[in-house]
Amino acid sequence: MAKSLGPVKRKFSPWTDPASVPFIRFENVTKRFGDFVAVSNLNLDIYEREFFSLLGPSGCGKTTLMRMLAGFEEPTEGRILLQGKDISGVPPYRRPTNMMFQSYALFPHMTVEKNIAFGLEQDNLPKADIAARVEEMLKLVKLDSFAKRKPNQLSGGQRQRVALARSLAKRPKVLLLDEPLGALDRKLREETQFELMDIQQDLGLTFLIVTHDQEEAMTVSDRIAVMDKGEIVQVATPAEIYEAPNSRYVADFIGDINILEGKFECHDPAGPHGDVVRVACEGFTAVVEQQCNVAPGQDVAFAVRPEKIRISPEPPADTSVNALHGEVWDIGYLGDFSVFLVKLEGGRIVRAAQANISRLVDRPISVGDPVWLSWRADAGIVLTR
Ligand SMILES: Nc1ncnc2c1ncn2[C@@H]1O[C@H](COP(=O)(O)OP(=O)(O)OP(=O)(O)O)[C@@H](O)[C@H]1O
Numbered sequence: 001m002a003k004s005l006g007p008v009k010r011k012f013s014p015w016t017d018p019a020s021v022p023f024i025r026f027e028n029v030t031k032r033f034g035d036f037v038a039v040s041n042l043n044l045d046i047y048e049r050e051f052f053s054l055l056g057p058s059g060c061g062k063t064t065l066m067r068m069l070a071g072f073e074e075p076t077e078g079r080i081l082l083q084g085k086d087i088s089g090v091p092p093y094r095r096p097t098n099m100m101f102q103s104y105a106l107f108p109h110m111t112v113e114k115n116i117a118f119g120l121e122q123d124n125l126p127k128a129d130i131a132a133r134v135e136e137m138l139k140l141v142k143l144d145s146f147a148k149r150k151p152n153q154l155s156g157g158q159r160q161r162v163a164l165a166r167s168l169a170k171r172p173k174v175l176l177l178d179e180p181l182g183a184l185d186r187k188l189r190e191e192t193q194f195e196l197m198d199i200q201q202d203l204g205l206t207f208l209i210v211t212h213d214q215e216e217a218m219t220v221s222d223r224i225a226v227m228d229k230g231e232i233v234q235v236a237t238p239a240e241i242y243e244a245p246n247s248r249y250v251a252d253f254i255g256d257i258n259i260l261e262g263k264f265e266c267h268d269p270a271g272p273h274g275d276v277v278r279v280a281c282e283g284f285t286a287v288v289e290q291q292c293n294v295a296p297g298q299d300v301a302f303a304v305r306p307e308k309i310r311i312s313p314e315p316p317a318d319t320s321v322n323a324l325h326g327e328v329w330d331i332g333y334l335g336d337f338s339v340f341l342v343k344l345e346g347g348r349i350v351r352a353a354q355a356n357i358s359r360l361v362d363r364p365i366s367v368g369d370p371v372w373l374s375w376r377a378d379a380g381i382v383l384t385r
């Protein structure tokens with residue numbers, strides 16, 4: 001479960017400004033391998049200095065998208081523009097991009113410091129500058145004392161950090177990071193995330209990152225693209241993706257959520273709950289504060305995240321909220337949170353999460369207890385696709 005939406009981001013939202021020109025533009029890009037469509041007619045704009053994440057299940061086309069931007073693959077159809085210029089045919093080393101591969105691709109015969117220095121030596125930078133940059137990078141990834149080792153003398157996580165240092169050393173305008181932190185333990189991973197954000201902002205770089213870790217994407221990104229089978233399903237800020245997913249797919253992919261299928265009942269602009277819509281689900285009607293353009297009777301889903309549901313032994317005092325009766329079926333203790341699996345009268349299970357704010361609770365809720373679940377009209381979402 002995503003516990004937070006990450007730190008409050010800097011004021012940066014060029015995508016909301018119609019006058020701003022994207023730094024990178026994918027224009028109707030399709031990539032086929034034989035008959036197989038890996039990327040399908042995809043459009044995407046990324047802005048200068050943006051920290052942009054690609055999220056999606058294995059095989060959805062994330063690496064392929066990056067490889068096309070870096071110049072290791074050419075699109076089958078469509079174009080990729082960099083600062084408005086078509087970059088097709090431009091070889092990788094002539095592009096202002098640098099890609100850190102999923103597989104690291106370190107040089108096995110070179111020491112850690114040589115690996116990091118390699119690109120800088122190719123560019124004929126002065127020796128003193130190279131040494132200084134290598135030292136800075138070694139510090140950054142906390143491998144100062146490993147400078148003289150070779151890749152086969154390192155752990156997987158250490159190798160990953162060398163690859164990260166090597167890709168950052170050249171300070172490319174666009175850094176493509178394919179699962180850069182996957183092999184790191186949680187603490188190091190979180191530290192490195194913040195270091196990455198600092199570097200990105202200090203140097204004014206544009207980052208495109210692939211991650212399987214949603215919390216990581218939420219923490220580091222200005223915007224996230226959620227992909228499915230070669231297509232982008234939604235592009236939005238972390239908070240929008242989490243609070244206003246545009247489909248069942250995105251809602252289900254990011255964070256924990258209850259999704260209940262139902263039928264759109266009506267728009268009720270002036271009822272006791274304010275301007276709301278109603279969704280008829282099995283056994284109850286959900287009241288949701290949301291605008292949606294749907295005809296009555298249409299199949300929709302009602303969704304609500306567990307942490308937005310209040311669980312209590314008594315019915316809620318505020319009758320303007322959504323309320324359901326059920327029985328606690330199971331409890332998961334996660335330390336900071338407890339997750340209650342509550343069985344409704346029809347047999348359906350709804351998840352409610354509660355922060356464990358005090359160590360001792362007067363009346364703990366136990367398995368088998370009858371309980372009430374309640375949530376506000378602005379807590380739920382109606383999903384139309
Ligand atoms: N050179 C290739 N030839 C044929 N098919 C390929 C080739 N490269 C990638 N594919 C296919 O294209 C699809 C997308 O691959 P891609 O590597 O972009 O996925 P991904 O989203 O990066 O997945 P993962 O999260 O597992 O790294 C996959 O089904 C893959 O098998």
Ligand SMILES: [Mg+2]
Pocket residue numbers: 062063064102178
């Ligand atoms: Mg990949």
